[in-house]
Amino acid sequence: MFHRLFPLLFILALSASPTWAAGTVQLELVGAGQSSALSFQEWSQTLGKAGIRNVRIRSGSENDRPSIDVQGTAESPLYMVVGIINARNEIEVPGARFRRTETAKLSQWLKDLAERGPTTGKEPKVPFGLSVADFNRVAKELAVPVGFATQGTTCKIAVEKIAGRLQIPLKLDDDAARALADVKLDDEFTDLSAGVALACILRTAGYGFVPRKDGGQLAYAVVKEAGREVWPIGRTTDKPDSEAVPALYEFRNVNIQNVSAAKAIDAIAKRLKTPIVFDRAALSLHHIDPAKVNVTVPGKRTTYSIALKRLLFQARLKYELRYDEAGVPFVWITTIKAA
Numbered sequence: 001m002f003h004r005l006f007p008l009l010f011i012l013a014l015s016a017s018p019t020w021a022a023g024t025v026q027l028e029l030v031g032a033g034q035s036s037a038l039s040f041q042e043w044s045q046t047l048g049k050a051g052i053r054n055v056r057i058r059s060g061s062e063n064d065r066p067s068i069d070v071q072g073t074a075e076s077p078l079y080m081v082v083g084i085i086n087a088r089n090e091i092e093v094p095g096a097r098f099r100r101t102e103t104a105k106l107s108q109w110l111k112d113l114a115e116r117g118p119t120t121g122k123e124p125k126v127p128f129g130l131s132v133a134d135f136n137r138v139a140k141e142l143a144v145p146v147g148f149a150t151q152g153t154t155c156k157i158a159v160e161k162i163a164g165r166l167q168i169p170l171k172l173d174d175d176a177a178r179a180l181a182d183v184k185l186d187d188e189f190t191d192l193s194a195g196v197a198l199a200c201i202l203r204t205a206g207y208g209f210v211p212r213k214d215g216g217q218l219a220y221a222v223v224k225e226a227g228r229e230v231w232p233i234g235r236t237t238d239k240p241d242s243e244a245v246p247a248l249y250e251f252r253n254v255n256i257q258n259v260s261a262a263k264a265i266d267a268i269a270k271r272l273k274t275p276i277v278f279d280r281a282a283l284s285l286h287h288i289d290p291a292k293v294n295v296t297v298p299g300k301r302t303t304y305s306i307a308l309k310r311l312l313f314q315a316r317l318k319y320e321l322r323y324d325e326a327g328v329p330f331v332w333i334t335t336i337k338a339a
C-alpha cells in the first residue's frame with residue numbers, strides 16, 4: 001500500500017542547502033544472484049566503518065533494479081533508494097556505481113541526493129504517474145489543515161468545503177455526490193491535513209481521490225476505491241511512537257471497567273491530545289460499532305499504548321500511529337481483519 005513508507009533501512013539526515021529543501025535518504029541494498037553471504041558481511045562492515053549505519057542487505061530477485069522513489073513533501077522530501085550489489089561486488093545506484101574502496105564517494109552521492117533531489121540517472125518513480133514537481137505541489141497543498149469542524153456534517157458538505165480551500169480543483173460526479181450526501185461524519189478532522197481528511201472522508205462512502213493531469217492541468221479525480229491506487233490516509237514511518245506522542249508511553253493508573261469501547265477510546269484520546277481517526281469503512285464492513293462493545297482493562301499502572309491495544313483487541317480493533325502530509329501524528333484505528 002502507498003500509505004506505508006518503505007522501511008527505514010538507512011537514514012541520512014542532512015542540513016538544508018541554501019536553495020533546496022534537505023531531504024531524507026533511505027537506502028536498501030539488494031544482493032544480485034551471484035552475491036554471497038560473505039560479500040554482504042564485507043559491505044556491512046565497510047559501510048559501518050565509513051559511518052554509514054543501519055544498513056540492511058537482502059537477497060534480490062530478477063525484478064530488482066537500481067531505483068529512486070520520491071515521497072514526502074516539498075519541504076521534507078523522502079528519497080527511497082534501491083542499490084544493487086552486483087557480481088563485481090559493487091553497489092549500483094541510479095547513475096552511479098561504487099566499489100568498497102569508494103564509500104566516501106557513496107556518502108557524497110547520498111548527501112547530494114538529499115540536498116538536491118534526483119538529478120542524474122533514471123527518472124525517479126513518482127506515485128500516480130506525476131512529475132516530481134507536480135507531486136510536490138500536490139503534497140504541499142494537501143498539507144494545509146482542514147481548519148473547520150467536521151463532526152456531524154455530511155461527507156458531501158465536508159468534501160466540498162475542503163475542496164474550496166484548495167487551488168487544484170476537485171469535483172464530485174452525481175453518483176459520488178449522492179453517496180456522500182447520505183453519510184454523516186463521526187470524526188473530527190479540524191487539526192489534520194486536507195489530504196488525510198479527504199482520503200478518510202471519501203473512503204467512508206467507498207471512494208478515494210487521485211491527483212492527475214487533466215488536459216495538461218492538475219486535478220483531483222474522485223473515484224471508486226476498490227482496486228484503485230488512491231491518495232493514502234496518512235503514512236507510517238519508523239520514527240518511534242514515543243517520540244511523536246510521548247503520552248502513549250507514560251505510565252498511568254488505568255482502570256476501565258465494562259464501558260463502551262467508544263467511551264474508553266474518547267477518554268484516552270483526550271489525555272493523549274492527539275487526533276484519533278476511525279477506519280469507518282472497515283468497521284462497517286465487519287459490523288463493529290465501538291459504542292456497542294463493552295471493554296475492560298483491569299486497574300493497574302500501565303501505559304496508554306498497552307491499555308489502548310488491550311481494549312481495542314476486545315472490540316476486534318487495532319491501532320497504529322500515522323502522520324498527515326504536514327507531519328502531524330494521529331491514531332488510526334481499524335479492524336483486526338483486513339478491510
